[in-house]
Amino acid sequence: MKPFLLLLLLPLGLGACADSGANHTPVLDGPPNATYRADLAACRRLAKEQGQLDRETAGATVLGAGAGALLGAADDDGDAIGGAIAGALAGGAAGTVNASNRREEILIECLRGRGHRVVG
Template sequence: MKHPAIAALSLVTLISACADTGAHYTPILDGAPNPAFQSDLAACQALARNQRQFDQETMGATVLGAGAGAVLGEMDEDGDALGGAIAGALAGGIASAVDVSDRRKAIVIECLRGRGHPVVG
């Protein structure tokens, strides 16, 4: 029973790390960057990375997916609740991580635009 718990913890950690990728986004500019661009980019990336409520949403989606997968796995003719929980956690966590990454990327873009940089995407 110890191995599934370790696998689940590893899965949650991996999914949470994926959700942080949008905070590392470097956008495309329409023109040359001005001297303040690098410091503004670092500040905007830090702002996006520090939105911890997104991590809680990813964790919640992972747990919800695991619960739904366990129920569906148990209802299957094989009765594999653990397999269903792992599959559900993957599905819920990955979907949420992709959404969170996109939201963090949008924060970086809007933050830089707000600081006067000509960001196109």
């Protein structure tokens, strides 16, 4: 029963991170200029358009599931299905973190491209 519960919670957990990175509040070197708020909104939209569940995240999920299944099957008390689900959760979470970091980088570079002195 536990593996199925984890499988149901995976989309909810990944969905909770859906806008992370794009909602980053950048640190500016100096006061914001008159166009900052409009540029920030536009750059956030651009960052949000980047897929959170991209190929890299899907690949990490599949690799995690495979590794978890192997480890679960190799353990005397483990089971392959539970290991696969745990591995998929770990791989999916790692992929989601990477996607969030990419979105934050897109947001920062977009603002810099529009002339804002973003330091982080």
